[in-house]
C-alpha cells in the first residue's frame with residue numbers, strides 16, 4: 026500500500042541540506058506554465074517561505090522538491106545531488122511533508138498517526154509508539170491526546186499532529202504547504218511561534234508555502250515572492266522585501282501598511298522610556314489619583330491599579346486591572362506598540378530580559394518613532 030506520507034522511511038542522520046533550483050520550469054500537459062525558470066537557493070537550516078497570490082506556482086515549486094511533481098526542465102539539487110538520481114521513495118525518506126488540514130488518517134489514533142512512519146520503517150510497535158509519544162510532547166500536545174482520534178482534536182491540535190508525524194523520521198528537510206491556513210488567527214500565531222521554537226531545536230531546512238505576507242515575514246528567514254506565471258519576483262530577507270520591494274508587483278503585494286510590518290525589524294533605539302508611579306504587592310497602599318503600576322516583590326509587573334481605587338491595608342492582586350503585553354527592551358519596535366495599545370493606560374510597560382520593570386512607553390512616542398521611521402524609509 027502506498028501511503029501519502031512523505032518523510033516515510035528510515036531516520037535520516039545528515040545535517041540540514043541546501044536545496045537549489047536551477048532554471049526549473051514546470052509546464053503542465055494543458056500548456057500551463059506553473060513555474061518559469063526558477064533559480065533560487067534555499068539555505069541550509071533556514072525557514073524559507075514561498076509567498077504570492079493564488080496560482081503563482083508555490084505549491085508546484087514545493088512539490089517538485091520531493092518529486093510529487095516532476096520538473097519539465099531544469100535541475101533541483103539537494104546538497105549538490107540531482108534529485109532525479111534518487112528514487113522518489115528514498116528521496117522522501119529525508120523529506121517531511123505537512124499539508125493544510127494535516128491530512129491525518131481518521132481511523133487511527135493520534136499516537137498511531139504519528140507512529141506510522143517509524144512503523145513503516147520497520148520499528149517494532151513499542152518503540153514506534155514511544156517515539157510518537159516523544160514527538161507529541163515536542164509539538165506541545167499533552168500525552169493523553171495520543172489516545173484520541175483526529176476528529177476529537179481542534180484544528181490547531183490536528184496541525185501539531187501533522188507536524189509531529191512529518192518529524193517522525195527525523196527528516197533533514199521539511200516541506201510545509203499552507204499548514205496553518207485552516208485555523209483561526211490566534212491559534213495560527215501560536216503554531217507559528219511553536220514552529221520557530223521547534224526550528225531552534227531541530228535545525229531543519231524548511232520550505233514553507235503561504236499566501237499570507239504577514240505569516241511569511243513572521244516566520245521566514247528568507248522570503249521568495251512569486252508572481253503569476255510562476256515567476257520569482259523577489260528573494261530576500263523579510264526586511265529587504267518590506268523595505269525595498271523589487272517592483273510595483275511586490276510593493277502592491279506587500280501592502281501599503283508595510284511600514285507597520287517593517288517595525289518587526291526596527292530596533293528599539295531611540296525609544297524614550299518614562300517612569301510612572303509604582304507600588305508593590307503585599308505592601309500597604311492607600312490608593313492614588315492616577316494609574317499606579319503594581320509590581321511583585323522581584324519587581325515584575327502584575328497589573329495596574331485604577332485611578333481613585335482605595336486599598337484597605339495591603340495591596341492584593343484582586344484590586345488590579347490586568348496589564349497589556351509587556352515590552353522587553355532591545356526587541357523590535359512592533360512589540361512596543363503592541364504593549365502601548367494593549368495597556369489600559371495607553372502606556373506600554375517596558376521590562377528587562379528578566380521581566381523586571383524598567384519604565385513605560387507611551388503610544389504617542391512609539392507612533393512618532395514609526396512616523397520618523399517611515400519618512401526615512403521613503404526618503
Ligand SMILES: Nc1ncnc2c1ncn2[C@@H]1O[C@H](COP(=O)(O)OP(=O)(O)OP(=O)(O)O)[C@@H](O)[C@H]1O
Nearest residue numbers: 053055057059078079080081082083084085086236
Ligand atoms: N495538474 C495541473 N494541470 C494544469 N494546471 C495546473 C495543475 N496544477 C496546477 N496548475 C496550474 O498551475 C498554476 C500554479 O499552481 P500552484 O498550485 O502551484 O499555485 P499556488 O501558488 O500554490 O496556488 P494556491 O495558493 O492557490 O495553492 C496555476 O495556474 C494552476 O491552475
